[in-house]
Structure formats: structure tokens, C-alpha cells
Amino acid sequence: MTETTQPVGIGRLFNGERQFENFARLQFRNRVTRMPAAAQPYQFAEGPRIDLPESFQLNGAEASLAALLADTDTSALVILKDGAVRFEQYWLTGGRDVQWLSMSVAKSFVSALVGIAVAEGLIDSLDDPITRYASDLAGSAYEGVSIRNVLRMSSGARWNEDYADPQSEIYGLGAALAPGGSYDAFMRTMIRETEPGSVCQYNSADTQALGMLVRGATGRSLTDYMREKLSGPLGMESEGFWIADSQGVEMAFAGLLMTARDFAKLGELYRNGGVWEGRQLVPADYVAASVAYDSPERAPGMPLVGGHPFPLGYGYQWWLPEGDRGEFSAIGVYNQYVYVDPSRGIVIVKLSANPRYGLSHDDADNKDLENILAFRAVCQQFD
Numbered sequence: 181m182t183e184t185t186q187p188v189g190i191g192r193l194f195n196g197e198r199q200f201e202n203f204a205r206l207q208f209r210n211r212v213t214r215m216p217a218a219a220q221p222y223q224f225a226e227g228p229r230i231d232l233p234e235s236f237q238l239n240g241a242e243a244s245l246a247a248l249l250a251d252t253d254t255s256a257l258v259i260l261k262d263g264a265v266r267f268e269q270y271w272l273t274g275g276r277d278v279q280w281l282s283m284s285v286a287k288s289f290v291s292a293l294v295g296i297a298v299a300e301g302l303i304d305s306l307d308d309p310i311t312r313y314a315s316d317l318a319g320s321a322y323e324g325v326s327i328r329n330v331l332r333m334s335s336g337a338r339w340n341e342d343y344a345d346p347q348s349e350i351y352g353l354g355a356a357l358a359p360g361g362s363y364d365a366f367m368r369t370m371i372r373e374t375e376p377g378s379v380c381q382y383n384s385a386d387t388q389a390l391g392m393l394v395r396g397a398t399g400r401s402l403t404d405y406m407r408e409k410l411s412g413p414l415g416m417e418s419e420g421f422w423i424a425d426s427q428g429v430e431m432a433f434a435g436l437l438m439t440a441r442d443f444a445k446l447g448e449l450y451r452n453g454g455v456w457e458g459r460q461l462v463p464a465d466y467v468a469a470s471v472a473y474d475s476p477e478r479a480p481g482m483p484l485v486g487g488h489p490f491p492l493g494y495g496y497q498w499w500l501p502e503g504d505r506g507e508f509s510a511i512g513v514y515n516q517y518v519y520v521d522p523s524r525g526i527v528i529v530k531l532s533a534n535p536r537y538g539l540s541h542d543d544a545d546n547k548d549l550e551n552i553l554a555f556r557a558v559c560q561q562f563d
Contacts, residue, residue, distance in 0.1 A: 333483065
């Protein structure tokens with residue numbers, strides 16, 4: 181592991197400062213666990229390069245794609261069509277060999293690991309209480325809550341994911357990264373607020389609970405299980421890292437560092453229904469359930485983020501844009517994306533450090549929906 185006396189925590193974010201230097205170097209500034217590059221790295225095919233569209237539709241007007249990339253301090257943009265690289269460019273501190281902070285894109289990787297553990301019989305059912313496997317959560321908000329409801333951000337745990345509020349629970353979870361802190365200890369303090377399954381309340385602690393589930397069900401660290409079940413089979417071409425607390429427990433909700441091409445491999449895996457080079461890595465039915473919403477409270481516009489409705493729907497740790505294309509996306513703050521349009525065979529990875537992220541609840545600052553609209557304009561070029 182790597183140790184530092186000044187880890188980069190949430191208290192140093194969402195203040196308007198530019199972060200692209202930090203997001204490309206966190207493995208050198210925080211305690212981390214390591215996943216080596218695959219013994220047989222997988223290289224995407226190279227297809228004919230495309231040009232990006234000059235503009236996209238935003239609020240009934242033309243918006244500049246180049247301006248969006250610049251305004252959000254984009255470090256990497258990779259576009260795959262049917263598994264071949266059609267566009268790849270890096271800016272600022274980005275690069276093909278640069279491991280970048282996932283933020284909540286990590287949530288979708290953790291979800292995949294849960295599906296794999298189910299396929300291996302290590303988890304009997306998603307309707308089992310999570311505390312059957314993660315006993316440290318006994319007595320907390322997660323006591324008796326089904327794994328399915330935790331996957332769907334419907335645990336009922338009290339939570340405020342308001343990045344502009346230093347009193348919010350997300351700040352308390354982030355503080356567990358400080359020297360001597362413990363994610364597991366923080367999770368034991370979680371309090372129930374609503375009936376599980378009744379509200380889709382975006383809650384990073386739910387993903388941290390899923391990390392505890394994977395550890396409890398497999399008897400292995402998140403790092404070790406991912407190395408064997410995803411990093412190796414997907415042929416990750418570069419070393420990957422998980423930011424970890426003082427006890428070596430991974431920041432399951434946001435702390436994965438990988439290259440843009442390696443992030444793209446999760447999108448390509450899910451685009452193909454969990455199949456990679458003819459091998460079913462994640463169960464097909466689990467993938468299908470992961471990228472669909474199954475009740476009105478998880479439909480686009482219904483999930484709550486920081487107490488405010490969010491324009492996308494929610495599956496099992498994947499966001500679901502409104503529409504009939506079947507799109508889905510892993511999304512992290514500061515504009516990290518693994519976006520998939522299966523109808524067109526497209527995967528887009530965008531790694532960014534939008535300095536205005538979290539300054540308000542307005543998409544003019546956060547640009548989550550704006551980025552999705554830009555991706556759609558890119559996809560339309562392939563029609």
C-alpha cells in the first residue's frame with residue numbers, strides 16, 4: 181500500500197478550485213490498494229477516426245461541444261463503436277496511461293462484483309438481507325434491508341448527498357478517509373429514515389455497504405475479488421488502484437483509479453450483456469435488471485440527489501436517461517462518465533474535473549444532463 185499524511189478528502193472539493201492535477205495523481209497522495217495490469221492486456225480494435233460534432237441541442241438552442249469540453253476541464257474522451265476506438269483525445273493532465281479518479285463510476289463496478297458473487301453462489305439471492313453477509317451492519321440502518329434495495333439506492337437510510345453542505349452525511353463518509361478513520365465504523369452509525377424500497381435516495385453509503393457485502397460474501401477484499409473477476413478477465417492494460425482508509429478498506433463508492441480505456445471495458449462488457457470474448461462474466465439477467473428501472477420512484481426525474489429530483493432514472497448502481505434507446509451510464513461527480521448507447525453499439529468515456537461541480541444544484545454548474553445531451557449528439561453521427 182501507499183501512505184500519505186495528507187489524503188485528498190471531500191473537504192477539499194466542491195469549492196470552485198481546479199482539480200485536474202489532483203485527479204490524475206491521487207494514487208500518490210492517498211493510501212491505496214493495487215490491482216496489477218492483466219497478464220494478457222486486451223487492446224481495443226482501431227477503427228476509422230471520427231470528428232466530433234460542433235454543437236448539440238441544449239434548452240432549444242445550439243451549444244458548443246468544444247466549449248463544454250473546455251468548461252468541464254475534460255482530461256479524456258474515448259468513443260467506441262462496436263468495440264473499436266473511433267475517437268480518443270486527452271487534455272490537461274490526462275493521457276492513455278494516466279489513472280484518473282472514478283468518483284461514483286466506481287459504484288457500477290461494485291454492482292458488477294455483486295452480480296458475479298450471485299452467479300458464483302456466494303450470495304443466494306438479492307432479496308436476502310444485506311446483514312446476512314455483512315454482519316458489521318447489524319444494528320444500523322441496513323439491518324434486514326434487502327440487497328436489492330441497497331443496489332437500487334432505496335435502503336431507507338438517512339442521507340444527504342449535498343456536496344455544497346459541509347453538514348451533510350456525504351461529508352461524514354468522506355471524513356472516514358482521514359488518518360485513523362474507518363469506513364466500517366462510519367457505516368455502523370447509519371440511521372434509518374424511510375421504509376426500505378419506498379424512496380430512491382441517492383446515497384453513497386449504500387455503495388459502501390455493497391462493498392462490505394462483497395467482502396463478507398467472498399471472504400476477500402474488494403481489490404482482490406475485482407482483480408480476479410474483472411480486471412484480469414477484461415484485460416486491463418494498466419495498473420488500477422482503490423483509495424483505502426487507514427484499515428485498508430476500499431472507498432467503494434468513489435475511490436477507483438483507472439485509465440480511460442480500462443474504464444471503457446466495463447461499458448463494453450455491459451453493452452454486450454455481461455459477455456466478454458465469449459465468456460459470461462456477469463449474469464445476463466443481472467445486467468438487464470441493472471440497466472432498467474423497476475418502479476415509479478426510480479423512473480427518470482424521480483430519484484433524489486441531495487434532496488432534489490434528478491433528471492435520470494436508476495437501476496442497480498447505473499443511471500438511466502429518459503428515452504427509448506436503452507441508454508445507461510455510470511456517472512461520477514465532476515463529470516466522469518461511462519455512457520452506453522446499446523442501440524448504436526457505442527460506449528463513451530469522459531473523464532473531467534468540472535470546477536463548478538457542486539457549487540449549486542443547477543445543471544448549468546453541474547452539467548450532468550448537458551453531457552448526456554452532448555453524448556447523444558455524438559451517437560447520432562453513427563445513424
